[in-house]
Amino acid sequence: MAELIKFDFVGWMTSPYILMFTAVFTGIVFGHLKIGRFNFGASGCLFTGLFIGWGVYSYGTGIAEGERGYSAAKSMISAGVVPSSFFTLFLVFFVVAVGLLAAKDLGAVLKKYGSKFVVLGFLITLAGAMATYGMVLISPADNPYEVSGVYTGAMTSSPGLAAAIETAKAHATARVNAFEGAGLAEKERFVKILDPSGEISQESLNALTGEQGSQFVKNAEAGIGLGYAVGYPFGVLVVIIAINFFPRIFRMDLEEERRRFAVEMQEARGMVKGNKVIPETGFDIVAFAFACFFGYSIGLIEIYLGPILGYFSLGATGGALIGSLILGYIGKIGPFKFRMDTKILGIIRELSLCFFLAIVGLRYGYGVFDAILGTGGALALISLFVGMVSIIVGYIVGRYIFKLNWIMLAGAICGGMTSTPGLGVAIDSLESDDPASGYGAVYPFALLGMVLFTIILHKLPM
Secondary structure (H helix, E strand, O other): OOOOOOOOHHHHHOOHHHHHHHHHHHHHHHHOOOEOOEOOHHHHHHHHHHHHHHHHHHHHHOOOOOOOOHHHHHHHHHOOOOOHHHHHHHHHHHHHHHHHHHHHHHHHHHHHHHHHHHHHHHHHHHHHHHHHHHHHHHOOOOOHHHHHHHHHHHOOOHHHHHHHHHHHHHHHHHHHHOOOOOOHHHHHHHHHHHOOOOOOOOOOOOOOOHHHHHHHHHHHHHHHHHHHHHHHHHHHHHHHHHHHHHHHHOOOOHHHHHHHHHHHHHHHHHHOOOOOOOOOEOOOHHHHHHHHHHHHHHHHOOEEOOOOOOEEOOHHHHHHHHHHHHHHHHOEEOOEEOOEOHHHHHHHHHHHHHHHHHHHHHHHHHHHHHHHHOOOHHHHHHHHHHHHHHHHHHHHHHHHHOOOOHHHHHHHHHHHOOOHHHHHHHHHHHOOOOHHHHHHHHHHHHHHHHHHHHHHHOOOOO
């Protein structure tokens, strides 16, 4: 007799939709809890996502082959808990909404702060690279490629990761070719990377086989990936903590910062010739979809920057942001109206941010708790150190040398860290979309700096 009701508990529990909805719901509730006068706001979705992601991943790995629910658990694990397509979709929605909201003052922002943002973009990424290389030299880690991979993770940079894998491969290949003439200390480090289990001794390895050389290169590339995976969530966390707590630590008067920002922007608008007022329309879903299409397409364009840097692209985040800023600044093209109702765009921004942060937590939750509980603890601490050094350098230069107000500087720091989650937190905590202008102006230069310094990092001895 057929069952009247069937319910696949494992399939339900590992469903990406159930996981996302649960993380967003609980995250919003957690984010509104007051801790003194502070609450996490939308970033609460990141923390509940991390916890749920760790729990469901641990549960899925505990289901043995042949047990009920094994195929559902295996599918969930192979997808990284939640498929990356969801990550990209909500990221693009969030960034496009932010870009369209912030676009009206783009010309004034560039006129007022332009050169300072270029410097900050390169300076923040340079500080992170220097901190990373210092950790490579003093870290007890057996695989220095894991430490250098943390750089791209701490700076939450996918383009940096791509450059790191490519240059690490070239760096590791050069070490393979130079193995026979290397000194004793270099050979010892080489063997630790080649065989972390310790079954191969340095004394027994006077010459390399082709297979061993290939394995060394693979281990180097894998080390980059591991460092990125461990570093990314901690890079997100350190930006969120800094953006939330710097105003308290440095005793800022946020009302005064907003007043100062308003005065500076009023002056800057007067300096922009031909600055015309474009009226807002209701939400134009066709124009919004076009902005997503246009921005994502820009992100796929690769520009050749010479034999050292190779090809450079803005990726989904950079393309969506730059594209929406341009379209929003223009305001209208034919029937498409890009100056839309700010309340509706604000709802789209908030909703997509919650889902985006929840997905980040779900995809990286297991790695975070694994790092905290032991196997990646050193890499987690390195990531926090690299991220904090970068942020502090950016804050000191931006605040005390460039004299930037916190509204712009918060966005600029997030742009320098290429941290979209950080931008969301800055917007949420300041209750303003204005930090997005600083983020958008710094982001392209930070991306370029990430690629450049990642390449340089792997040309240095390690």
